[in-house]
Amino acid sequence: MSGRFLANLLKYVELSAAEQEVVEGLVAQRRSLPAGAEVFREGEASSDCRLLLDGQAFRHKNLSDGRRQILSFHVPGDLLDLQRAFQGMEYSATTLTPCEIGLAPRTALLAAMGAHPKIAHGLWRLSLMESAIYREWMVGMGRRTAYARIAHLLCEQVTRLKTAGLMQGERARFPATQAHLADSLGLSVVHTNRVLQALRAEGLVELRGRELVVLDWKGLCAAGEFDSAYLNLGRRAA
Amino acid sequence: MSGRFLANLLKYVELSAAEQEVVEGLVAQRRSLPAGAEVFREGEASSDCRLLLDGQAFRHKNLSDGRRQILSFHVPGDLLDLQRAFQGMEYSATTLTPCEIGLAPRTALLAAMGAHPKIAHGLWRLSLMESAIYREWMVGMGRRTAYARIAHLLCEQVTRLKTAGLMQGERARFPATQAHLADSLGLSVVHTNRVLQALRAEGLVELRGRELVVLDWKGLCAAGEFDSAYLNLGRRAA
DNA sequence: CGAACAGTTGATCAGGATCAACTCGAGTGG
DNA sequence: CCACTCGAGTTGATCCTGATCAACTGTTCG
Numbered sequence: 001m002s003g004r005f006l007a008n009l010l011k012y013v014e015l016s017a018a019e020q021e022v023v024e025g026l027v028a029q030r031r032s033l034p035a036g037a038e039v040f041r042e043g044e045a046s047s048d049c050r051l052l053l054d055g056q057a058f059r060h061k062n063l064s065d066g067r068r069q070i071l072s073f074h075v076p077g078d079l080l081d082l083q084r085a086f087q088g089m090e091y092s093a094t095t096l097t098p099c100e101i102g103l104a105p106r107t108a109l110l111a112a113m114g115a116h117p118k119i120a121h122g123l124w125r126l127s128l129m130e131s132a133i134y135r136e137w138m139v140g141m142g143r144r145t146a147y148a149r150i151a152h153l154l155c156e157q158v159t160r161l162k163t164a165g166l167m168q169g170e171r172a173r174f175p176a177t178q179a180h181l182a183d184s185l186g187l188s189v190v191h192t193n194r195v196l197q198a199l200r201a202e203g204l205v206e207l208r209g210r211e212l213v214v215l216d217w218k219g220l221c222a223a224g225e226f227d228s229a230y231l232n233l234g235r236r237a238a
Numbered sequence: 239m240s241g242r243f244l245a246n247l248l249k250y251v252e253l254s255a256a257e258q259e260v261v262e263g264l265v266a267q268r269r270s271l272p273a274g275a276e277v278f279r280e281g282e283a284s285s286d287c288r289l290l291l292d293g294q295a296f297r298h299k300n301l302s303d304g305r306r307q308i309l310s311f312h313v314p315g316d317l318l319d320l321q322r323a324f325q326g327m328e329y330s331a332t333t334l335t336p337c338e339i340g341l342a343p344r345t346a347l348l349a350a351m352g353a354h355p356k357i358a359h360g361l362w363r364l365s366l367m368e369s370a371i372y373r374e375w376m377v378g379m380g381r382r383t384a385y386a387r388i389a390h391l392l393c394e395q396v397t398r399l400k401t402a403g404l405m406q407g408e409r410a411r412f413p414a415t416q417a418h419l420a421d422s423l424g425l426s427v428v429h430t431n432r433v434l435q436a437l438r439a440e441g442l443v444e445l446r447g448r449e450l451v452v453l454d455w456k457g458l459c460a461a462g463e464f465d466s467a468y469l470n471l472g473r474r475a476a
Numbered sequence: 477c478g479a480a481c482a483g484t485t486g487a488t489c490a491g492g493a494t495c496a497a498c499t500c501g502a503g504t505g506g
Numbered sequence: 507c508c509a510c511t512c513g514a515g516t517t518g519a520t521c522c523t524g525a526t527c528a529a530c531t532g533t534t535c536g
Binding site: 061063064067068069071082083086087088090091110113114117120121124125127128130131132134135137138139141142143183184185186225229230232 | 299301306307355359363373377379424463468
C-alpha cells in the first residue's frame with residue numbers, strides 16, 4: 001500500500017519484517033490527483049499526513065500579493081507534511097504531475113513512532129535531510145548568484161531523481177516549469193530563462209519542454225558549487 | 239545540569255519526573271566558551287551533541303571565498319546539532335556571547351529517544367520548529383525586500399527572546415552585530431545599516447550598540463509582514 | 477596611544493526586476 | 507479544418523534595489 005515510502009525509509013534504517021508491515025499499514029487510504037492540483041493548503045486542518053506515493057509535487061508558501069515561494073520539490077516516497085502530526089500547517093503543497101497520495105492518520109504515525117524506535121529513527125532522518133536541503137537553499141538564496149543558484153538546484157534535482165530511479169541515463173522528465181524554478185530560487189521568470197539559456201549555450205544542461213538533459217555533469221556541479229555531501233546519500237549507519 | 243534545555247522541552251511536552259531525570263542526565267559535561275568562539279565546525283566529527291545552556295550563538299555555513307551564510311540564531315535551551323546524532327555535520331556554530339555548552343553523548347540521546355517516546359516527541363517538535371523558521375527565512379530571502387526582511391527578522395528575534403525570558407519590557411541585549419544580520423539575510427553590511435536607520439527614523443525599532451529597543455511593535459510587525467503563527471508558541475498539545 | 481572593530485556616509489556600479497510584446501505548440505470548439 | 511485560446515518560453519528596453527568601494531567616526535580595550 002505504501003511501497004515507495006517504505007523503500008525510501010529503508011535507505012536510512014533497517015527494519016524487521018514486522019516493522020515493515022507496520023509501515024505498510026500506515027497508509028489508510030489512497031487518492032489520485034491530477035497535475036496542478038492542491039494537495040493541501042496552508043492553515044487547513046486534517047488528521048492525516050500525506051505521503052507522495054507516485055508523481056512529483058512541491059511545497060510552497062503564498063504571499064498576500066499572490067506571489068509565492070516554493071520550499072521544496074518532492075519525489076515518490078516523500079512525506080509531505082510530517083509537520084502536521086505535531087502542530088499546525090503553515091505551507092501548501094501542489095502537484096506537478098498526476099500523483100498518487102497516501103493518507104496516513106496522524107495518530108497511527110505517532111503510535112508507530114512510539115512503539116518502534118527504528119521507525120522513528122527513519123522518520124527523523126528523512127526530516128533531517130529536509131532541513132539539510134533547506135539550509136543549502138538558504139546559502140544559495142543568500143549568497144549565490146542566479147547562475148550558481150540555478151545550476152545548484154539542477155544538480156540537486158538530478159541527484160534526487162537519480163536516487164529515486166527517475167533518471168534514464170543523462171535525461172529525465174522534468175515537470176517543473178521555468179516559473180517553478182524562479183519561484184523556488186527567488187528569481188524572476190525572465191532572468192531564470194536567460195540563465196538557462198546561458199547554461200545551455202555553455203553545453204552544461206538542456207531543459208526544454210518537460211525534459212532535462214545533463215550534457216556536462218562535472219561542469220554543472222562546478223557552476224553550482226555543488227557538493228552532494230549534504231544529501232547524505234544512502235548512508236544507513238547513523 | 240541541563241536546566242534551560244529541560245525547560246525548553248517542557249514547553250512542548252509534559253514529562254514525568256522520571257523522564258525529566260533522564261533529560262537532566264543527558265548532559266555529561268559542561269564547557270564554557272568566550273564570545274566569538276567556534277562551538278563546532280563544519281565536517282568536524284564528534285560523538286557529542288551540543289546544548290546551548292546559556293548565552294547566544296548562531297549556526298552558519300562558510301563559502302570558499304570567505305563569505306558566510308548564517309542559518310539560525312540560538313537562545314539558551316536550544317540544541318545546536320541534533321543532526322549529528324544521525325549523520326554528518328555540514329554547518330558550523332559560533333558564540334555571540336560567552337556561553338555555557340552542555341555535551342550530550344549521541345548514544346545517550348538516541349537511547350533516551352528510543353526508551354522514552356515523550357522525549358522523542360519533544361525533540362521532534364524542537365526540530366520541526368527549526369524547520370518552520372528555515373521556511374520563513376526562505377520566503378524572506380526569496381521574495382521580500384531588504385526592508386521587510388530585516389523587520390521580519392527583528393520581530394522573530396524579539397518573539398524568541400521574549401519566550402526565552404530575555405526581554406526586559408521593550409528592550410533586550412542584542413549581541414548580533416549588523417554584519418551578523420547582513421550575513422543571515424543575504425544582504426551587505428552597508429545596506430543593512432541604511433535600512434536599520436530607516437526603521438529607526440520611522441520610530442519602529444532602535445538597534446544601537448548591543449541593545450535593541452522596540453518602539454512600535456505593531457508597526458514593526460506590519461513592516462515585516464510578521465505573523466508569529468509559524469513559531470507555534472507554547473502549544474503543548476500535538 | 478594605537479589597534480581593532482562596529483557603525484556610518486557618499487559615490488558608483490551591476491545583477492536582476494519589471495514591463496511589454498511576440499513566438500510557438502497543444503488543445504478545443506465551432 | 508480553421509480560428510481561438512491559453513500556457514510556456516523568449517526577446518528587448520528600461521529601471522531600481524541593493525552591492526561594492528572607499529573613506530571616516532566613535533568606542534573599547536590592551
